[in-house]
Amino acid sequence: MGVLERSQPTLSLIECLCWCLVLIGGAHSQLTHPTEVNALRNIKGSLTDPYRNLRNWNRGDPCTSEWTGVFCYYITPSDGYLHLRELSLLNMNISGSLSPQLGQLSHLEILDFMWNNVTGSIPKEIGRITTLKLLLLNGNQLTGSLPDEIGFLPNLDRIQIDQNKISGSIPTSFANLSNIKHFHMNNNSLSGQIPPQLSRLPKLVHLLLHNNNLSGYLPPELSEMPSLQILYIFTLVIP
Numbered sequence: 721m722g723v724l725e726r727s728q729p730t731l732s733l734i735e736c737l738c739w740c741l742v743l744i745g746g747a748h749s750q751l752t753h754p755t756e757v758n759a760l761r762n763i764k765g766s767l768t769d770p771y772r773n774l775r776n777w778n779r780g781d782p783c784t785s786e787w788t789g790v791f792c793y794y795i796t797p798s799d800g801y802l803h804l805r806e807l808s809l810l811n812m813n814i815s816g817s818l819s820p821q822l823g824q825l826s827h828l829e830i831l832d833f834m835w836n837n838v839t840g841s842i843p844k845e846i847g848r849i850t851t852l853k854l855l856l857l858n859g860n861q862l863t864g865s866l867p868d869e870i871g872f873l874p875n876l877d878r879i880q881i882d883q884n885k886i887s888g889s890i891p892t893s894f895a896n897l898s899n900i901k902h903f904h905m906n907n908n909s910l911s912g913q914i915p916p917q918l919s920r921l922p923k924l925v926h927l928l929l930h931n932n933n934l935s936g937y938l939p940p941e942l943s944e945m946p947s948l949q950i951l952y953i954f955t956l957v958i959p
């Protein structure tokens with residue numbers, strides 16, 4: 721008898737759990753995709769934020785509770801979750817490093833960390849965000865080389881990595897950025913030859929490569945580019 725009596729509350733507990741799951745399932749249309757919420761937590765964990773500019777990043781939902789620097793799409797897509805459109809953390813005295821989890825923000829169009837003190841390298845995982853249009857990382861302390869993967873972003877319009885400490889060569893894969901208009905890479909430690917393949921880029925308007933450590937020849941093809949208006953490559957080291 722005792723066993724039967726105890727089984728009664730167990731059943732209603734299961735019932736209650738089921739209802740809770742149904743309710744959560746029905747309400748998720750108003751929430752940010754869990755993968756992106758987790759990614760944001762991880763991104764914050766890799767940053768140092770002495771002025772606590774990201775202090776509201778533990779309250780409620782990123783998209784619906786207006787987390788600082790987080791901007792989402794207003795429409796709810798077919799998966800029923802909200803997605804980040806923009807992460808803009810410019811000028812916030814932030815240091816620390818960029819988490820590879822940035823690559824999980826799979827619907828992002830704008831990634832902006834301009835004018836902070838971020839160190840470490842640019843995560844290659846950013847190359848997975850195929851929706852990305854603006855990659856704005858200028859005015860930081862970034863080191864390491866440019867990941868080849870950035871060259872696989874079909875919608876990239878603008879890459880600003882100027883005024884960092886980025887080294888290594890300019891990846892040839894950047895010649896795949898068929899929608900790129902602005903390449904701002906001046907004031908780094910980039911070295912090696914400017915890939916002549918960059919002259920394939922049909923929409924390039926600004927190519928800024930001055931104050932680096934580039935060497936070799938100036939590809940003559942660059943003078944034949946259809947859209948190019950400004951080209952700064954001075955201080956090229958001719959070996």
Ligand SMILES: *[C@@H]1O[C@H](CO)[C@@H](O)[C@H](O)[C@H]1NC(C)=O
Nearest residue numbers: 770771772773811812813814
């Ligand atoms: C950044 O640091 C400067 C100088 O310490 C301070 O005046 C400014 O208010 C800070 N800005 C933010 C957004 O934290």
Ligand SMILES: *[C@@H]1O[C@H](CO)[C@@H](O)[C@H](O)[C@H]1NC(C)=O
Nearest residue numbers: 811812813814815835836837
């Ligand atoms: C970056 O760090 C340097 C040295 O620690 C400091 O002088 C500068 O104000 C910082 N800049 C920003 C934007 O946080």
Ligand SMILES: *[C@@H]1O[C@H](CO)[C@@H](O)[C@H](O)[C@H]1NC(C)=O
Nearest residue numbers: 871891892893894895896917
């Ligand atoms: C991208 O660039 C690499 C290196 O130049 C090249 O091998 C590859 O075929 C390119 N991919 C596309 C899709 O253009």
Ligand SMILES: *[C@@H]1O[C@H](CO)[C@@H](O)[C@H](O)[C@H]1NC(C)=O
Nearest residue numbers: 882883906907908930931932
């Ligand atoms: C860029 O580098 C040059 C040469 O090192 C330097 O004179 C200039 O101040 C730098 N510009 C900026 C905005 O940091």
Ligand SMILES: *[C@@H]1O[C@H](CO)[C@@H](O)[C@H](O)[C@H]1NC(C)=O
Nearest residue numbers: 887908909910911932933934
């Ligand atoms: C430029 O390259 C030379 C030779 O590779 C190296 O010795 C030097 O440290 C580099 N300078 C910068 C600013 O990266």
